Amino acid sequence: xxxxxxxCGERSLEEFTYLGPANPARAVPEAGxxxxxxxxxxxAVTSTYLRDNLPGWVTGIWYHALGCRSVLLVxxxxxxxxxxxxxxARARGVAPVARTGIGDA
Amino acid sequence: MQRYSIVSLVREALRGHVGWRxxxxxxxxxxxxxxxxxxxxxxxxxxxxxxxxxxxxxxxxVVEKGLIGSGNVGRNTTIVRSNYLLPGNIPxxxxxxxxxxxxxxxxxxxxxxxxxxxxxxxxxxxQRDAYIRRGNxxxxxxxxxxxxDADAVRRKxxxxxxxxxxxxxxxxxxxxxxxxxxxxxxxxGYARAADQRGVDIIERCEVTGIRREAGRVTxxxxxxxxxxxxxxxxxxxxxxSRVAALAxxxxxxxxxxxxxxxxxxxxxxxxxxxxxxxxxxxxSQSDKGGLVFGGDLDTYNSYAQRGxxxxxxxxxxxxxxxxxxxxxxxxxxxxxxxxDMTMDGSPIIDRTxxxxxxxNAGWCYGGFKAxxxxxxxxxxxxxxxxxxxxxxxxxxxxxxxGHAIDEKGMGPxxxxx
Numbered sequence: 080x081x082x083x084x085x086x087c088g089e090r091s092l093e094e095f096t097y098l099g100p101a102n103p104a105r106a107v108p109e110a111g112x113x114x115x116x117x118x119x120x121x122x123a124v125t126s127t128y129l130r131d132n133l134p135g136w137v138t139g140i141w142y143h144a145l146g147c148r149s150v151l152l153v154x155x156x157x158x159x160x161x162x163x164x165x166x167x168a169r170a171r172g173v174a175p176v177a178r179t180g181i182g183d184a
Numbered sequence: 185m186q187r188y189s190i191v192s193l194v195r196e197a198l199r200g201h202v203g204w205r206x207x208x209x210x211x212x213x214x215x216x217x218x219x220x221x222x223x224x225x226x227x228x229x230x231x232x233x234x235x236x237x238x239x240x241x242x243x244x245x246v247v248e249k250g251l252i253g254s255g256n257v258g259r260n261t262t263i264v265r266s267n268y269l270l271p272g273n274i275p276x277x278x279x280x281x282x283x284x285x286x287x288x289x290x291x292x293x294x295x296x297x298x299x300x301x302x303x304x305x306x307x308x309x310x311q312r313d314a315y316i317r318r319g320n321x322x323x324x325x326x327x328x329x330x331x332x333d334a335d336a337v338r339r340k341x342x343x344x345x346x347x348x349x350x351x352x353x354x355x356x357x358x359x360x361x362x363x364x365x366x367x368x369x370x371x372x373g374y375a376r377a378a379d380q381r382g383v384d385i386i387e388r389c390e391v392t393g394i395r396r397e398a399g400r401v402t403x404x405x406x407x408x409x410x411x412x413x414x415x416x417x418x419x420x421x422x423x424x425s426r427v428a429a430l431a432x433x434x435x436x437x438x439x440x441x442x443x444x445x446x447x448x449x450x451x452x453x454x455x456x457x458x459x460x461x462x463x464x465x466x467x468s469q470s471d472k473g474g475l476v477f478g479g480d481l482d483t484y485n486s487y488a489q490r491g492x493x494x495x496x497x498x499x500x501x502x503x504x505x506x507x508x509x510x511x512x513x514x515x516x517x518x519x520x521x522x523x524d525m526t527m528d529g530s531p532i533i534d535r536t537x538x539x540x541x542x543x544n545a546g547w548c549y550g551g552f553k554a555x556x557x558x559x560x561x562x563x564x565x566x567x568x569x570x571x572x573x574x575x576x577x578x579x580x581x582x583x584x585x586g587h588a589i590d591e592k593g594m595g596p597x598x599x600x601x
Contacts, residue, residue: 080492093494097484097599100438121584127596128436128527128583132425134487141484157439158487 083165086147094145100130101138101152101168134158140168185380188292207372208252208379213386213408217245219566220404220413222391222427223420224248226257226367226552227544229374229385230559231419231566233291236381238560239567244383245413247406249390253371256422259489259521260552261444261466261478263457265302265362266327269318272577272589273530274325277550279574280557281327281361287556293373295365296471301456302362305337305344305506307351311461315357322359330358341458345508351462364457364468364476370555394431394541401431401540417542417566419558422522423487424545431538436527436583437546438598441482441520443491445499447513449473458506465502474516477503481523481549483599491520523548528588529601533562534571534580542566543580548601 080092108114134157141151154163186192186205196203219235221228224246235241264284266277288295306312312331319329333355338346346353375385386408393405394416403412420427425435450473459466467477479499482492496518503510526532526546531554536543544562547554561572571578577589583596594600 091494092492099597099599100485124584125434129434130425130436130438131429131434132438132485133429134426137485139484155484157485160486160488160492 080160080162082141082151082153082162084143084146084149084151085165085167086149087143090143090146094143095151096142096144098140098142098150101140102131136163141165188294207376208385211245211384211386213245213247213389213406213411214384215410216243216403216412217384218243218413219245219415219417220411221246221417221419222404223255223418224252224375224385224387225255225419225421226370226374226555227421227547227558227562228417228419229371229378230555231417231544231562232383232385232559233374233378233381234560234563235567236378236383239563241567242382244378245386245411246378246383247386247389247391247404247411249388251387252375252385253368256521256523256551257371257555258368259444259519260367261468261476262364262367262470262552263302263362263466263468264297264365264553265359265457266553267302267304267318267322267329267357267359267362268591269321270589270591273591274322274327276557276561276574276578277554278325278327279560280554283556283560284365285361287365287370287373291373291377293369293376295369295373297363297365298471299361299363300468301358301360302459303332303337303340303356303358303456304459305353305356305461307354307462309354312354319357328359328361330360332356332358340456341454343453343509344458344506348505351505358456362457364470365552367552370552374559391427391430394538396431396538399537399539401538415540415542415566417544417562419544419562421524421545421547421551424524424543428536428543428545431536431541433536433538435532435543435545435580436596437524438485439487439522440484440525440599441486441488441491442478442523442549443482443495443499443518443520444476444478445496445518446470446477446516447475448516450475450513460502460506463498463502463505465499465506467503467507475510475513481525481599482520485599487522489520489522491518523551525598525601527583527596527598528590529592529594529598530589531558531578532580533558533565533575533578535565535569536580
């Protein structure tokens with residue numbers, strides 16, 4: 080599997096770290112608050128733990144760890160591993176939360 | 185009913201083996217059953233068998249998309265063990281180990297249960313302490329555990345790279361009752377035993393819909409027509425999310441491919457299961473002589489039953505670090521299976537929000553060793569509508585209530601469990 084990085088061009092899978100599916104967005108507390116309101120807990124549980132996890136086209140968050148260190152959104156087919164494209168997560172206004180600790184910065 | 189024994193074997197040997205009959209019938213779907221199990225893998229067949237044999241239920245069917253034994257029950261590395269740490273896990277896996285020990289007599293089928301021992305190596309003082317803790321937890325639950333030092337490991341497996349400069353082997357935690365079981369024979373044995381008790385095993389019968397009325401399941405739509413049932417149990421790990429979506433359920437599961445490998449056949453030289461503690465690698469030798477081994481998941485979600493090359497390279501590197509003589513061995517085959525990876529690395533055996541729809545899912549890496557206990561406790565759940573004593577912790581809502589069973593301590597990152 081080779082991923083077309085917008086910065087580096089087509090690169091091999093070994094250079095990338097998969098951080099998880101791009102949806103759903105994480106529930107985050109309002110600005111200035113440290114915790115979610117109680118009513119938001121269901122939403123937090125849903126977004127943290129539940130997944131669609133269906134075959135077909137999926138969007139994943141990938142970290143180009145051994146390249147430009149960008150966080151990418153990659154469109155991939157979960158059954159054939161065909162890759163339709165990759166774009167910078169930042170360009171879409173997504174603030175990715177690194178899931179492995181590797182991408183923390 | 186044809187019973188297998190030394191008498192039947194001798195009789196058939198003298199008659200030229202023309203009298204053996206198929207181990208199970210090719211059943212046609214009936215319009216209605218009391219219990220339908222979706223998924224004809226080890227867990228589904230075991231569930232149907234225990235529903236009939238232990239809980240005295242009748243009118244049971246197992247529906248399978250493909251053929252019996254073509255899914256993960258025939259794709260694993262055949263290891264059985266109960267060397268777990270957490271209270272929610274140990275009693276369940278130990279129940280499974282006890283069922284393995286009596287399985288062949290129970291099923292009248294040779295599943296080649298071989299308690300050759302499972303040895304987890306440690307490479308640092310911290311890892312040794314963690315294994316001592318695990319071993320003590322096992323002993324307190326009545327499971328066997330033995331701590332070996334480096335000399336004992338050297339005597340047992342002298343060809344390991346014990347004095348490896350980077351990851352020296354300092355010892356290992358041995359579960360002598362662990363070992364391997366012929367995986368295909370488990371599927372066939374349960375299928376035959378369930379069939380003998382009247383269970384209809386319906387192959388090539390994909391489920392395409394789950395019909396519900398007023399929050400209660402009424403049956404399943406299949407490739408071979410509608411089958412009415414008041415109790416439907418899902419045992420289709422790898423594809424649990426897809427099948428559960430037919431009932432509008434979302435699960436705490438992501439699907440990943442796990443690869444396994446087998447080498448050309450060699451003379452016997454590994455007499456137990458060995459796991460490398462500094463990477464992810466486990467190996468045993470089949471009775472046919474092939475080295476059976478595996479390693480990490482492919483690191484991204486997938487529904488392809490095949491793997492990718494970077495993981496093969498990683499597995500080969502781990503193998504060479506542990507056992508340099510592997511470098512002379514030729515790989516014969518490798519393949520992949522799809523794992524239900526849950527958010528805490530532990531399975532789910534529970535009721536669902538749909539009345540009469542029961543869920544057995546999320547087996548991560550650990551599905552094969554769990555097969556008998558999974559079938560037993562799932563049958564218990566479906567027959568009595570109450571969880572079995574050994575599986576109380578495997579609740580579907582445990583993530584919302586804060587009762588995750590995270591054996592590896594990784595948090596909700598399914599690819600890391």
